[in-house]
Amino acid sequence: MNELTHQWNTDKKLPIIAFLLSILFTALSFFFAYRELPFAIPAIVIFAFCQGILQLTLFLHIGIEKKPRWNLMMLLFTLLILVVVVGGSMWIMYNLNYQMMQ
């Protein structure tokens, strides 16, 4: 039954590294927000995406499987759909809002 377990499932270092790096990004985001540094909003959003990718790879082990990378493919497809649905909705609503004000 040892084939069930990928090497990264028993590696204790990965959760620890992911935890510490996540704390780092979280602390950075809160620091930027608390002190209201310039360019805080773009910086915080970038930190959020970095932390997201970090948690995906180091906690959920998504990008690091060997081929065929079904998990990664599904994630990328979902992100594509999300971009279309979320971005499209925001675009449409913004347009409607603008037209209502004319």
Place this chain on the structure above:
Amino acid sequence: MASEHYPDPHHDTYDKTLFGFWVYLLTDLMVFGSLFATFAVLRSSTMGMPHPRELFYLPLTLLETFCLLITAFTSGMANTYVHKREKRGTIVYYALTFLFGLLFLYLMQDEFSRLFALGLDWTKSAYLSIFFTLVGTLGLHVVVALLWTLVLLYPLISHEITPVSIRRLTCLKMFWQFINLVWVFIFTLVYLVGVLS
């Protein structure tokens, strides 16, 4: 390995189950995606009421973030023990996961009651409506995760870890870490960006 050439029901079930669960988590991500889209559209519709930027208490949000981050960490650690079939480590780390999940729920309930006491519930404005829906849905996920943790820990009292429980406990770990992933975006976009704009 022979399993490379012949279909093997034991191994295939594990991989298929984890993949299926991952696909479910992605559909869950779609749900949160549409909630985020709604939030983006309605974030200025406060109907003249105090914008939560004036009401958010960032230290509380930081504490909530740490609670969830710790649950992601402890469930990740627990998973390493699960795959080595070590019962004690599994139980200890999942008990910690449960504790910090409960703490997060308490903090969230505290924050919500404070807003309700000020008369700001989800019926009062579009912003509040989507705020409570988005954060509340995540809270509901935490409740489900807590119940699921209890259900999976119960057999471990008297039985050893079996391949079936490895599969289930790995799915549980994925669920806790998924909750964490969504919370990263909630605290960033709702709380931090809200406070800054």
